[in-house]
Amino acid sequence: MKKEDFKVYRKVLDEITIFGLWKLSNKQYFDILESIVKEGKESVVFSAKDKEGNWLAIKIYRIFHCDFKSMWKYLIADPRFLSTKKDRKSVIFNWCKREFRNMKIAYEKAKIFSPKPIAFFNNILIMEFIGKDGKPALRLSEVDDLENPDKLYKTSIEQVKKLFENRLVHGDLSAFNILYHDKKPFFIDFSQGVRDNHPLFLDFLKRDLKNLNSFFKKFTDIIPLENLYEEIVGDKYDV
Numbered sequence: 001m002k003k004e005d006f007k008v009y010r011k012v013l014d015e016i017t018i019f020g021l022w023k024l025s026n027k028q029y030f031d032i033l034e035s036i037v038k039e040g041k042e043s044v045v046f047s048a049k050d051k052e053g054n055w056l057a058i059k060i061y062r063i064f065h066c067d068f069k070s071m072w073k074y075l076i077a078d079p080r081f082l083s084t085k086k087d088r089k090s091v092i093f094n095w096c097k098r099e100f101r102n103m104k105i106a107y108e109k110a111k112i113f114s115p116k117p118i119a120f121f122n123n124i125l126i127m128e129f130i131g132k133d134g135k136p137a138l139r140l141s142e143v144d145d146l147e148n149p150d151k152l153y154k155t156s157i158e159q160v161k162k163l164f165e166n167r168l169v170h171g172d173l174s175a176f177n178i179l180y181h182d183k184k185p186f187f188i189d190f191s192q193g194v195r196d197n198h199p200l201f202l203d204f205l206k207r208d209l210k211n212l213n214s215f216f217k218k219f220t221d222i223i224p225l226e227n228l229y230e231e232i233v234g235d236k237y238d239v
Helices: 015-026 068-075 088-109 149-165 201-216 225-233
Strands: 032-039 043-049 055-061 117-121 124-128 178-181 184-187
Touching: 015 055, 015 117, 015 124, 055 088, 068 088, 088 117, 088 124, 149 184, 149 201, 149 225, 201 225
Parallel strands: none
Antiparallel strands: 032 043, 043 055, 055 124, 117 124, 178 184
């Protein structure tokens, strides 16, 4: 893939990012960048293909158009990233690295429904594409008629529990960060995930559970928040 094949687009494809994409393409992690799947304040997700024609998702964190100072405050609260320098590139690159590491825990250790992390470099994260034929799966918030919502709710809670058992909390879980694919809930967007040595680990767990209950109560009977929290945490921590 040639550098000139890319255009600076949506304030995300700057020179640093173009170089990173070129490097990842040269290493054959992907071949063709296709189209925008999702655009947010911090990042843009593109669909892509590898040389075999398999679909991928490429998440690119904006380097020059994001509030890196706020991200830095959040990042250094994570003991894994205490030494992160307070400069734009250091923050963004570590933010991307953090999401990749959290995704590996979710996919490889907790074995929940989530995209397989493939590679990262600087501000670029390559992962499995969740969807079909280049069309991304809908978020739960976009699904009008959920099939078997009770099962979907219980599966989502079980996934939170599996993450917790592997010392990880998603930290930003909601119907906007869960994809509905093959009638299963796929957790995405792990950049705010924290380990159990984070001071707000249990607070974020409770917030994730509260958000799940807030969404699913429209479709099925839910388990009271305090009961859920106690069931998951048990005697591992002071409840």
